[in-house]
Amino acid sequence: MRRNFQSRLHLRHLTLWLAGTVVAQVMGLGLAVAQDFYGAIATSESGSWGYAYDFNSRSDAEKNAIAECGETGCQVRIWFKNACGAVAKDDKSMGWGWAETRAQAETNALDGCSSRSCRVQAWVCTTR
CATH class of the missing domain: 1.20.5 (Single alpha-helices involved in coiled-coils or other helix-helix interfaces)
Structure with a gap:
């Protein structure tokens, strides 16, 4: 037993x-x-832009956004984690923004652009 x-x-x-x-x-x-996903948007003084998304780190997203921008002098203007980013511009000004949704990121980019004729040129969202 x-x-x-x-x-x-x-x-x-x-x-x-x-x-x-x-x-x-x-x-x-x-x-x-x-997992967190990072994105970034880079722009140049001449108006070129590049973006990157779904990278494992902020630095990788920033490096790739600069590479996509493709010009000397491109700078990261905004980075985001598990969110969206957007860039708006016209002939004289540029703005950028980020938010949890595409619509709000675009609104923030337009708000950051100092002209009423600014239009969203690009947007990008991470997978999460």
Whole structure:
């Protein structure tokens, strides 16, 4: 009888250990899915622009936005995490903005542009 009790106790411990391992694995997968995504918009004085999105770091997003801008003197004007960014311009001025939604990012870019004739030239959103 004692041997049967010990076997059941051992089986119970093994079951609890396995359940804990499965829970830890599932939670680990959930954390991997909740990754942050970064984006950036770069512009030049001449009006060129470039954007980048869904990068694992702010610095990678900024480097790629500058590369996409493609001119000497391109500078990152805005970066964002798990959000959207936009750039607006006309012949004389430029504005940029970010927000959780595309519409609000565009509104913020237009608000940042000092002319009523500014139009959104580009927008980009990260996956999250």
